Amino acid sequence: MEKVLVKILSNLTATSPGSHIPISNLSSEFHRLYGEPITKAINKFQASKKFPKFLELCSSLKLYQSKEGRWFVSLI
Secondary structure (H helix, E strand, C coil), rough: CHHHHHHHHHHCCCCCCCEEHHHHHHHHHHHHCCCHHHHHHHHEEEEEEEEHHHHHHHHCCCEEECCCCCCCEEEE
């Protein structure tokens, strides 16, 4: 799953490497490509994990929360 998310994030940030994107954009792109919500896919192999919590476990991704409470993700 992490490899899939890294590939999607790489494509989304191709014009601006190192940039952060909202996790909602990553989630939307996953849904567009695979036809199911990311949370449903995560729950297939890790019960009751929230998307931000799952992203924190991914060694290739960096997650941070803005002052407004919005989550962003970037490649390490």
